[in-house]
Amino acid sequence: MAPQKLKVAAAGLGRMGKRHALNFLNRTPRAELVAAFSPDPTELAWAKQHLEPYGVTLYDSYEKMIQQPGLQAVVIGTATSVHAEEAIQAMEKNLHVLCEKPLSTNIEVCKSVVEAAKKRPHLKVMCGFSRRFDDSYRDAYNKVEQGLIGRPSILRSQTCDKHDPSGFFVAYAAWSGGVFVDMAVHDIDLTLWFFGDDIIPKSISAHGITAVQPDLRKYNDYDNAVGIVEFHNGKIAYYYCSRMMAHGQEDTTEIIGTEGKLSVNANPQQNFVNYYHAGGITREVPAHYYGRFEMAFVKEANEFTAACLDNGPLPIKLTNAVKAVEIGAALQEALVSGKQIHYDDVGRRIEKAQL
Amino acid sequence: MAPQKLKVAAAGLGRMGKRHALNFLNRTPRAELVAAFSPDPTELAWAKQHLEPYGVTLYDSYEKMIQQPGLQAVVIGTATSVHAEEAIQAMEKNLHVLCEKPLSTNIEVCKSVVEAAKKRPHLKVMCGFSRRFDDSYRDAYNKVEQGLIGRPSILRSQTCDKHDPSGFFVAYAAWSGGVFVDMAVHDIDLTLWFFGDDIIPKSISAHGITAVQPDLRKYNDYDNAVGIVEFHNGKIAYYYCSRMMAHGQEDTTEIIGTEGKLSVNANPQQNFVNYYHAGGITREVPAHYYGRFEMAFVKEANEFTAACLDNGPLPIKLTNAVKAVEIGAALQEALVSGKQIHYDDVGRRIEKAQL
Amino acid sequence: MAPQKLKVAAAGLGRMGKRHALNFLNRTPRAELVAAFSPDPTELAWAKQHLEPYGVTLYDSYEKMIQQPGLQAVVIGTATSVHAEEAIQAMEKNLHVLCEKPLSTNIEVCKSVVEAAKKRPHLKVMCGFSRRFDDSYRDAYNKVEQGLIGRPSILRSQTCDKHDPSGFFVAYAAWSGGVFVDMAVHDIDLTLWFFGDDIIPKSISAHGITAVQPDLRKYNDYDNAVGIVEFHNGKIAYYYCSRMMAHGQEDTTEIIGTEGKLSVNANPQQNFVNYYHAGGITREVPAHYYGRFEMAFVKEANEFTAACLDNGPLPIKLTNAVKAVEIGAALQEALVSGKQIHYDDVGRRIEKAQL
Amino acid sequence: MAPQKLKVAAAGLGRMGKRHALNFLNRTPRAELVAAFSPDPTELAWAKQHLEPYGVTLYDSYEKMIQQPGLQAVVIGTATSVHAEEAIQAMEKNLHVLCEKPLSTNIEVCKSVVEAAKKRPHLKVMCGFSRRFDDSYRDAYNKVEQGLIGRPSILRSQTCDKHDPSGFFVAYAAWSGGVFVDMAVHDIDLTLWFFGDDIIPKSISAHGITAVQPDLRKYNDYDNAVGIVEFHNGKIAYYYCSRMMAHGQEDTTEIIGTEGKLSVNANPQQNFVNYYHAGGITREVPAHYYGRFEMAFVKEANEFTAACLDNGPLPIKLTNAVKAVEIGAALQEALVSGKQIHYDDVGRRIEKAQL
Structure with a gap:
């Protein structure tokens, strides 16, 4: 008898949604993409050509899709504004959920997803922070666990996108939550x-x-922002987000410990080619986030699938997804208000008058 | 109706054979692994666990496997000594063939495969030189095509393996064809x-x-060898093969043109991590060939499959596989004999007395 | 007739003082080291061996030294606490002054040096910010001037020292002015x-x-500190100072513009050697600041000398030395007080109540 | 009493000659440039401005210069064709000699210099192979001595110059001795x-x-050449010389041992700047040999001076300068004749008939 495959539906077939759908269709051996949904006719037309022939049933209604008999899990790649609602609806249908980050830009909404998940502990509910699945970050993490750098004390991390002169990000800022919620949430995670x-x-x-x-x-947003989060245990993280890079995607992290340091992607590169010419030696850089992290998304799909089928632990706690947005929102507030934010040692906000 | 998938059988389930089988099973969306063969009980036991449950029929006889009804193609990952024979047998059964390099260490045997393929032009017969499917080599090739380095004139290429102190390569030398046929054949290709x-x-x-x-x-073999091939059109390639690297796999190529240069893998690295410690800054290196070229093998499987299904051109001419072995064998002869080899401008060997 | 050489005296023969003295003695062709002072007998004993034989008169009194007939300039490499006083005394003797950074950790004292210099505009008075003389920083600056990165908008800069477990820096913190004044002053400059x-x-x-x-x-000091300075013209600088590096000195700067970016020393290295071993590929890093910037100090000595002899402009305005300490002190205040500091658009401090 | 300084004369004030003269004048504290010679009026005019004012006596006759009373050493930077003769003349005047490489392109002439030097063992006679004084090569050498790479077995080394389209090198080929003598002599050394x-x-x-x-x-010369030298002790060196680089000077060396590898300059770079732009990340490369090795020439001048003054050992045996040219000339012969050259185990040439 053939081993069971996880029957997955894909919600949302935009840029990231398509990638999730194809990853579950083609690059997740233990999963079977059985359904897909988009409210958008163009996206559905694409799906008719690229998904339907391979046995994927298409829907223009999320509610209908999650009622498909036999369905076991849903991967949510729709607009952020509906992530939480769709996640909760899926749980109500007893489906495992892999949701694109963030659950929501609103912390209360994020928390509602966590509450819903707590009530159904048999379901696997994960918010996909792709960098956790990247080989390099995994390697760095293992090296920290092995004690190679002593006690991690300072973390520098940046999410820097290639400049898109189209103006897209201005419109996007209306609902993105701001640079720290939209971009730095990865660095915070x-x-x-x-x-x-x-x-x-x-x-x-x-x-x-x-x-x-x-x-x-x-929209109270910025194209370049720098933030510092000091923690009560004697650690500091500092972040840089930018949408202004000329050269491409540059997501770099340094973990600095008392006895050593690890860097991830300090030398961004598209591949192993160097071009030597009259102006010097040039290497190219991935133009987009997916160019850097494509294989991490594939691993994410596979590990989520394995956790569902084997009832194993998920690689990321769902509560982290809330905490990352909380810190991102506080950074964004500090950015917009021009005021520092303080917390006591159990994490309660201290108002200025009290300082 | 679901699109047709190429029905593929895998011959040989040793180290590389397993990888080919799994790539066709899991990472080649347009192919379907339907059969696998190994003469080795241990390998078959592995297949019983990892292939059979997914609908793959297992065989301990190559002849029987290629008679499986509906089969369209075979990927040959057995020992080099049977590559050619199995390739020809497959063609006789009207099967497309993807054969691990080399076709044979014997040039006449190589040629017999080419002859067999010529008689069946509707079949796709390819010898898999994996580096041709690597993103970095592809990028370098495209840059050359775009004229970025002028006229390519000098090529330096090396295949350097991590030292294996087990003595395996001594026994292997008995039938490998020697370092230039076994290793440099990639660089020659x-x-x-x-x-x-x-x-x-x-x-x-x-x-x-x-x-x-x-x-x-x-066995008239060497663990480090350097060779130069001068061509009649004013170009030179020079090669270094080694099985002595302490640090891991280091396959580096430089293409030097009249107006620029391209390097591929001049800075070998396992991933994007750098470790900063009291001794300096260290990056790791892949331990094995597959660590460097895994995704190239996946692309090879996919492109071969596409060529079969769409009756499109193969990315590598089969005759190249012969020519690469010919040049490799000549390098090996020059190495063992301690004598230079000369050719006239139509490629006929010039004997020393004639010089 | 031999071209005139600048007659220079060296004040202070500690670690940096010795280097300045030797640079003026041996590596500044247009200068002549004619005198040197130290209050310390050990340092004077060193000078007796390494300076006196080459025609350098030694002093244990700064006042006496600067009265040496014919003296034209003094390089001050004594303890920070006496920099300003010695600089002013030298100016009163009509001597040009090259003073190690900082002029003082006290801003009023810094300003008194600027006032003294303003009264004697014929004198060249410079505070030596060595990075301005480094070939790489110069190259980056020229590239910015050429417009290669558009409008510089974000500057990231760090001064990170190798960890010294001796406890020296604890004692030193008593009078260093704190990490931002002692270390980040370079990044601010x-x-x-x-x-x-x-x-x-x-x-x-x-x-x-x-x-x-x-x-x-x-001493209200820290071994790792991160600070952000936002400027009124829509630019941000952010800094990291650390005394905890395991691997050595790592002083890195990125200048990020609207159309490109420049990095300086993103890949620290001692020299051009890479060591390939079973653990990977390792390059070493300079252990100390001087290991990275030795040639910048030599260029500093030569450019200061040229400005004195040719009555040319100095490469750094003296007022910058004050401004850098002002910003450094404000960062240090923000660090210690845990409060953000705000300024209006003419640079006046805004108190919290006004916000 | 001031310590003695070595009184040095500079012969030849062409491109390299000027550099030697200035290095002895300004950057060799224990030496004093007292004389300089050039037969060329333009070069003498330059010297009148840049050397004479600093106490350097100028000559248009080498013979006259080496008779200057008190002279102790001469640095020879004239045309290769007169190196040997001038070196011997200097020794006859009891002068130490630092001679630019090569002593001669003719081996017998090289040997005559060695013979002359043997008769005057109190004189320091050195042929300046600048790479021996480079910090990176020194570091690599020390690491080999420490046993970090086991037994050095393969050496790859290249001397690659930036393409000079002026045609200068065609005329130069008439007397340069050919690429292997002119360029690879460094790699052979x-x-x-x-x-x-x-x-x-x-x-x-x-x-x-x-x-x-x-x-x-x-002129029987080439703009790109590759050569292999196999040694009797189970080691191989292979070389690449080119005058065709678009990007600048690229002199790279790998020393490959049984337990590790060292590379020198595998990533050529002008300085520590990286420029990030829409096409990727670019670093510049030194345009010329002196851009890469300037500080090595300074160290060479200083170490030669110290050996003369202190009667210490020279860092390079003079006989090596002959051996390097011998091997270079054999490579050039193999290149031009298209024939391999063989030697018996005491180094005697084996003719083809004997093979």
Whole structure:
């Protein structure tokens, strides 16, 4: 008898949604993509050609899709604004959930997903922070676990996107939650991973500019921002987010310990080619996030599938997804208000008057 | 109706055979692994666990396997000595063939495969030189095609394996064809790719030592060898093969043109991690060939499958596989005999007396 | 007639003082070291052997030294606490002054040196920020000037020293001014160079930890600190100072513009050697600041000498030395107080109540 | 009393001659440049401005210069054709000699210098192979001595110059001795250093092309050449010389041992700057040999001076300079004749008939 495959549905067939669908269709041996949903006719047309012939049933209604008999799990790659609702609906249908980050830009909404998941402990509910599945980050994490750098104390991490002059990100800023929630959430999640998810912020500072997209200001957003989170256990993380890179995607992390340091992607590169020419030696850089992390998404799909089929532990706690957004939102608040934020040692906000 | 998938059988389930089987099973969406063969009970036991449950029929006889109804193609990953025979048998059963390199260490045998393939032009018969499917080599090739380095004139390429102190390679030398046929054949194939497969050698020199495996001498082989092939069109390729690397696999190529240069893998690395410690900054290196080229093998499986299903052109001419072995064997002869080999401008060997 | 050489005296023969003395003695062709002073008998004994034989008159009194007839300039490499006083005394004797950074850790004292220099505009008075003389920083600066990165908008810079477990830096913290004044002053000076010395801070945040030297706390200092300075012209600089590096000196700067980025020393290295071994590929890193910047100090000596002899402009404005300490002190205040500091658009401090 | 300084004269004030003169004038504290010679009025005019004011007596006759009273040493940077003669004349005047490489392109002439030096063992006579004074090569050498790579077995070394389209090198080929004598002599000298200067060649092969300077053929020279030297002690060196680099000077060496490998300059770079732009990340490369090795020439001048003043050992045996040219000339012969060269185990040439 053939081993059981996890029957998965894909919600959302936009840029990331398509990738999730194809990863579950083609690169997740233990999973079977059986359904897909998009409200968008163009996306459905694409699915008719690329998914339907391989046995994937298509839907223009999320509710209908999650009622498909035999379905076991859903991967949610729709717009952020519906992530939480769809995740909760899926759980109500007894489905495992892999949800694109963030659960929501609103912390209360994030928490509602965690509450829903707590009630169904047999379900696997994961918010996909792709960098946790990247071979390099995994290697760095293992080296930290082996004690190679002593006690991790400082974490520097940046998410820097290639400049998109189209103006897309101005419109996007209206609902993205701001650079720290949209971009730095990855860096914050890495912080929770490397420093421990029980860390408690002590104070938060952030500063930003609009160097290439001045219209972002109308949404209280910035195209370059720097933030510092100091934790109560004597650790600091500092972040840089930018949408202004000329050269491509540059997501770099340093974990600095008392006895050594690890860097991930300090030398960004597209591949192993160097081009030697009259101007020097040049290497190219991935243009996009997916160019850097494609294989991490594949591993994410496979590990999620394995956890569902084998009833094993998920590689990321769902509560981290809330905590990362909480810290991101605080950074964003510090950025917009121009004020530092302080917390006591159990994590309660200290108002300025009390300082 | 579901799109047709190519029904593939895997011959040989040793180290590379297993990888081919799994790549066709799991990472080649348009193919379906339907059969696998090994004469070895241990390998068959592995297959019983990892292949059979997914619908793969197992065989202990190659002849029987290729008679499986509906089979369309075979991937041959058995011992080199049976590559050619199995390839020809498959063609006789009207099967497409993807054969691990080399077709044979014997040139006449190689040619017999080409002859057999010529008689069945509707079949896709390819010898898998994996580096041709590597993203970095592809990028370098495209840059050459775009004229970025002018006219390619010098090619330096090396295949350097991590030292294996087990003595395995001494026994292996008895039938491997020697370092230039076994290892440099990749570098020679790259030469045919970058310089054009119509190039004609003019003279060949080679020198070798046994630095760590003196017992290789009994098989006329070497653990480190350097060779130069000068071509009639004013180009030179030079090669270094070694089985003595302490640090891991280091397969590096430089293509030097009249107006620029491209390097591939001049800075070998396992991933994007750097470890900073009291002794400096260290990056790790893949331990094995597959660590460097895994995704190239996946692409090879996919492109072969596409060529079969769509009746499209193969990415490598089968005749190149013969020519690469011919040049490799000549390098090996120059190495063992301590004599330079010369050719006239139509590629006929010039004997020493004629010089 | 031989061209005139600048007659220079060296004040202070400690670690840096010795280097300055030897650079003026041996590596500054247009200068002549004619005198040297140290209050320390051990240092004077060293000078008796290494300086006196080459025509350098030795002194145990600074006042006496600067009265030496014919003297034209003094290089001050004594303890920071006497820099300013000695600089002013030298000016009163009509001597040009090259003073090690900082002029003082006290801003009023810094300003008194600037005032003294303003009264004697014919004198060349420079505070030596060595990185301005480094070939790599110069190259980066020229590339910015050529417009290669558009408008510089974000500057990241770090001064990270190899961990010294001796406890020296605890004692040193008593009078160093703190990490931001002692270490980041270089990074701040670079900011003034790359962003323009007329930039006005808008807000300042800083956070620090004591990861390896907890005793630093008694002097209100930290072994790792991160700070952000936001400027009124839409630019941000952020800094990291550490005394905890296992691998050596790592002083890295990134200048990020609207159309490109420049990094300086993103890949620290001692020299051009890579060592390939079973653990990977390792390159070493300079252990100390001087290992990285030795040739910058030599160029500093030569350019200062040229400015004195040719009555040319100095490469660094003296007022920058004050401004760098001002910003450093504000970062240190923000670090110690745990409060953000704000400035209006003419640079006046805004108190919290006004916010 | 001031310590004695070595009184040095500089012969030849062409490109390299000027550099030697200035290095002895300004960057060799224990030496004093007292005289300089050039037959060329333009060069003498330069010297009138840059050397004479600093107490350097100028000559248009080498013979006259070496008679200057008090002179102790001469640095010879004239045309190769007069190196040997001038070196011998200097020795006859009891002068120490630092001679630019090569002593001569003719081996007998080289040997005559060695003979002359043997008769005056109190004189320091050195042929300046600059790479021996480079910090990186020194570091690599020390690491080999420490046993870090086991037994050095394979050496790959290249001297690759930036392409000079002016045609200068065609005229130069008339008397340069050919690429292997002119360029690879450095790589051969490194081989003698890393493998031991008692190594005996076993066989030599070489191949070359004229890719960008076809006119070189009339002087039996090549713009790209590859050669292999196999030694009797089980070691191999292989070389690549090119005058065709688009990107600048690229002199790279790998020393491959039984337990590790060292590379020197595997990643050529002008400085520590990386430029990130829409096309990727670019670093520049030194345009010329002196850009890479300037500080090595300074160290060479200083170490030669110290050996003369202190009667210490020279860092390079003079006989190596002969051996390096011998091997270079054999490579050039193999290149031009298209024939391999063989030697018996005491280094006697074996003619083809004997093979």
